[in-house]
Every structure is written in C-alpha cells, then in structure tokens.
Amino acid sequence: MSSEPFAVLIVDDEPNIRSGLAKGLAGEADVVKTAGDADDALDQFTKGSFQLVIADVRLSSSMTGIELLEKIRYLRPSTAVIVITAHGTVETAVEAMRAGAFDFVLKPIDLNLIRQQVRKAREYYQLRVENRQLRTQLAGAGQVSEIIGNGAAMQAVFQQIRQVAATEATVLVQGESGTGKELIARALHDLSDRSRGPFIAVNLGAMPENLLESELFGHEKGSFSGASRQKPGCFEQAAGGTLFLDEVTEMSAKSQVDLLRVLESRVFTRVGGEERIETDVRIVSATNRSVHELIEEGVFREDLFYRLNVIPIEVPPLRARREDIPLLVEHFLEQFCKRHSRDPKQLSPAAMQTLVSSNWPGNVRQLRNMIERLVVTHSGDVIHHDELPAELTRAPSPANKSIVPLAEAVEACERETIAAVLNAYDLHRDKTAKALGISVRTLHYKMSRYNLH
Missing domain, CATH: 3.40.50.300 (P-loop containing nucleotide triphosphate hydrolases)
Structure with missing residues (x-):
C-alpha cells in the first residue's frame, strides 16, 4: 500500500456544495481541498498531488467541468475524476465517461453514494500503486525489463x-x-x-x-x-x-x-x-x-x-557506456550457454579488457551476436584474448593509430566549430545560427546535445 496520502480536490462554484462535500468526505480521504473555479483547480492540481478530483460540469469559469477533466487526464492520467451534474442527460454522462471520468453523480448529491464512489476510487488507486511497485521491484536496480546497465x-x-x-x-x-x-x-x-x-x-x-x-x-x-x-x-x-x-x-x-x-x-x-x-x-x-x-x-x-x-x-551508444560492457557480457554468456546447452563460460581479464576498449559500431546488438558466436564455437570454459574475433584483436598499423570512427570525428568537429562561433559572437544565438547557416532551433538542439551552455 502506498505511503502517499490519498488527496481529493473538490471543484464547484457553489460555496455550500464545496464545504458540504469537504466535511462529508473528511473521513474518506487523508487530504481534502476545494476550488471555486477551474483555474484555481488547475493551479492547485499542478502544484500538489491529488489522486481524485470531484468536479461540477457547469463551472462559472474559463472552462467547463468536462474541459477540466480532459486537462487533468492529460496532465496526470492516473488521477481519477468524478463528475457532478444537475443536468443528468444521457449525453452529458456519455461525454464525461468518454473523456475518461471515473464515474458521475447527479444533483442533488446523495452523500452516501458519493462516499461509496470515493472509496472505490481509493481502492482503485491503491491497487494501481501496488502493481506499479511490484513491477518496479521485479525490474531490479541494474535492469529495467530486458535492458541492462549500472552506469x-x-x-x-x-x-x-x-x-x-x-x-x-x-x-x-x-x-x-x-x-x-x-x-x-x-x-x-x-x-x-x-x-x-x-x-x-x-x-x-x-x-x-x-x-x-x-x-x-x-x-x-x-x-x-x-x-x-x-x-x-x-x-x-x-x-x-x-x-x-x-x-x-x-x-x-x-x-x-x-x-x-x-x-x-x-x-x-x-x-x-x-x-x-x-x-x-x-x-x-x-x-x-x-x-x-x-x-x-x-x-x-x-x-x-x-x-x-x-x-x-x-x-x-555502447561506446558511451563502457562500464556496462562486463555486465552485458556476463548476461549474454549465461543466456546463450543455457540456450545452446553449453557449459558455463567466462572471459579472461585480457579478453574482457579488449571488449571494454572496443568501439562497437553495431552497439549492444553487435556485442550480443559476437558473444553468441563465441559460445557456440568455443569448447573451453575460459575465452582468452587470442580467441576473440580478429576484428577486435587486430592491432592498428602505425599510420592508423589516430584513426577514430567517422561519426565520432564529425561530432567532435561540429562541437568545436559551434563552440568557437558561439564564443566569437559572445554566446549570441541568433548571430551564431546565421553564421553557421542553420536555424536557431537546430542550434539549440545541437547546443543541448553537446552540452554547450
């Protein structure tokens, strides 16, 4: 069960109804707040944490209760909304439910009925929280679903x-x-x-x-x-x-x-x-x-x-999270040894260091495929450095020691160019974008990508 208090926000432009509901629901919720119009409700909603909103359809404000419901559902889909209406037509009820209302009630309000609905909403909220907590626990500290990484x-x-x-x-x-x-x-x-x-x-x-x-x-x-x-x-x-x-x-x-x-x-x-x-x-x-x-x-x-x-x-990319490579290798070794009915295998320290220092242009998919190949073709318990694929162990020629992947070289050049032009124009973004021949929007994106602030 969640330790977060179950909070209810009541939205109605009639003070007597607001206060009556607030008093009547005090025993059903940990926190009960009220708002006289939609603008006040949205202000409280965005600043606080409410698990249930009870709103009148007819509000003397900038939006109707249905419009308020739609905004709340967009901002926080997990929040339940109960709609109150004195105009109990079928069309109003259908519109509210299509917009995502948890339930609706008609005026004059039956306090016992609305208390039951609040209890249902609270039970529904607690069930969702418990399910989410269970899924998060199953995910593990170093893993979400099938994604692995501790870095x-x-x-x-x-x-x-x-x-x-x-x-x-x-x-x-x-x-x-x-x-x-x-x-x-x-x-x-x-x-x-x-x-x-x-x-x-x-x-x-x-x-x-x-x-x-x-x-x-x-x-x-x-x-x-x-x-x-x-x-x-x-x-x-x-x-x-x-x-x-x-x-x-x-x-x-x-x-x-x-x-x-x-x-x-x-x-x-x-x-x-x-x-x-x-x-x-x-x-x-x-x-x-x-x-x-x-x-x-x-x-x-x-x-x-x-x-x-x-x-x-x-x-x-995998080259930007090298600290995760040993964890990925261990995972893939265990996975493929079981799949192909092989005895457990491990990499020697030198072999692991080679994998960690490689650039992996194919990223995790390339690493995964290589580990499966090693599991299938290698007969021993330990995979040594000289038993790795040639493309990983081949030493670069003296003339090629400074060669880096093209994508990395282009990114480094682009970052240096943008930084130099920004400095030349004292960080004036419009002038920088014009000088570089790109839009200001593209400049903003690239500055964020390269941490140029």
Whole structure:
C-alpha cells in the first residue's frame, strides 16, 4: 500500500456544495481541498498531488467541468475524476465517461453514494500503486525489463522510463542502430497501466509505401487486389496497449500525413472502408536519425515530430557506456550457454579488457551476436584474448593509430566549430545560427546535445 496520502480536490462554484462535500468526505480521504473555479483547480492540481478530483460540469469559469477533466487526464492520467451534474442527460454522462471520468453523480448529491464512489476510487488507486511497485521491484536496480546497465548513462534512462511509463504521453526514442530502442519501448509498456494489453511493433522502414497504410489501419475485403478478407491493422491490434513505430523517420510524405491525422483525431478508417474507428493506443516511436536535420531538409514534418516527441528519450551508444560492457557480457554468456546447452563460460581479464576498449559500431546488438558466436564455437570454459574475433584483436598499423570512427570525428568537429562561433559572437544565438547557416532551433538542439551552455 502506498505511503502517499490519498488527496481529493473538490471543484464547484457553489460555496455550500464545496464545504458540504469537504466535511462529508473528511473521513474518506487523508487530504481534502476545494476550488471555486477551474483555474484555481488547475493551479492547485499542478502544484500538489491529488489522486481524485470531484468536479461540477457547469463551472462559472474559463472552462467547463468536462474541459477540466480532459486537462487533468492529460496532465496526470492516473488521477481519477468524478463528475457532478444537475443536468443528468444521457449525453452529458456519455461525454464525461468518454473523456475518461471515473464515474458521475447527479444533483442533488446523495452523500452516501458519493462516499461509496470515493472509496472505490481509493481502492482503485491503491491497487494501481501496488502493481506499479511490484513491477518496479521485479525490474531490479541494474535492469529495467530486458535492458541492462549500472552506469550513470543507463541509470538516467531507467529513471526516465520509470517517470514516463505511468503516463499516456507519446515517447520518441532516439539512438544509434543496435542500442536497444525496442527494448526501451517494451519497458515503457511493461511498467505502464497498459501492461496487460498488447504490445505491437512495426518497422516502418522495412514496409513498402503501398502496404504501409493497410499495415497500420487495416483493410476491408476486396479493397485492393489480393484483399481476400477483412484485416485489422496495427492500430486495432494494439487497442488497449502500446503501438511501437520503429524507424518512424523513414515514412513517405503521404504516410506522415496519414499518421498525423490519426494522432490528432484518434480516429481512422480501414483501407476501402467507411467506418470511423476510435483508437485507444499509446504511441512510442523510434529513429536512429537526427530528426532536426531531416526537418531542416524538408524530409520530415515538423508538426508530426512535435506530436511524437512529447517525451524524448536518448539511448547512449555502447561506446558511451563502457562500464556496462562486463555486465552485458556476463548476461549474454549465461543466456546463450543455457540456450545452446553449453557449459558455463567466462572471459579472461585480457579478453574482457579488449571488449571494454572496443568501439562497437553495431552497439549492444553487435556485442550480443559476437558473444553468441563465441559460445557456440568455443569448447573451453575460459575465452582468452587470442580467441576473440580478429576484428577486435587486430592491432592498428602505425599510420592508423589516430584513426577514430567517422561519426565520432564529425561530432567532435561540429562541437568545436559551434563552440568557437558561439564564443566569437559572445554566446549570441541568433548571430551564431546565421553564421553557421542553420536555424536557431537546430542550434539549440545541437547546443543541448553537446552540452554547450
């Protein structure tokens, strides 16, 4: 059970109702606060921690109770909202429940009934907290889902995952190929309240444009040659769960428009169909490319980027988290020895040092594949340095000792150039961006990336 107090915020523009509810619910909650309008309610809500909000539909303020409900659900989806209305039409009740209301009551208020609803909301909240705590305990200190890492870089990623998982916000995972972006998406799903729903992953980069629309939204029987039956798309298959869109920057211009329309309206139709289908999915997308550069080039839509990038998560390359390599090696050795029915194996200190000092352009995927190869082909208990693949042990020629991977050299040059121009213009960003021939937005992004502040 959570140690956090169960706090209720009552929102009504009638003082008598506010005070009456506050007194009547004092025994059902640890903290009871009141607000006379939506603006005051949002101010208290963002500054405090409330597990339940009870709001009147008709408020004499800048927004209705339904609009307040939608804002609360966006800011903190785990908060339950009970809607009160004196206008007990079916339409009002349906609108409230569609907007995510936990329940609704009619005026005049039956205090015993609303107490029962508050108890239900409290039990529901406590169950969610206990489930989340259990999932976090199972995750372990050095691991979230299948992602492994004890270093500072990955611990920061783990912290982001734990903070974001419980929300409905869309997430854009960025990182080089082989860094484990799909594992991040799965961890977000596993630690979320959607974990019992499906996790559907689709690689947009591997999908021909003429098939992508059908893959995402489904199609009706006879809608095109070969459509012999109705087929649900990924948005339907992922209902109640998470849809992972990998290589999202590889979509065509038309596909980007189609996706943006669904993200904005939460409604789609199957190819060849007319039925409007509401979607209930959490979107996590990923890319190994610089989205800001693609936007500058006119290849990727800026408005779609903002829809996908509500929460950005940057996955570091393996060369930036070398301290995690021994932990990963041990994990993969154990995994593949069991899978291939081999006796337990270990690396000699010299072999481990070689792996730690290597650059790993293919990142964790490359390391994983290499360890599996060693497990399958090596017969002894200890894998020595001279038994590692030649590409890892080959000494560089004297002329090549200073060679570094091209990506690292380009990044280092770019960082030095931006820093020099910033200093030349006394950190004036508009002048710096103009001198570099890039937009101020791109400059801000690169300054953040290279810690130039």
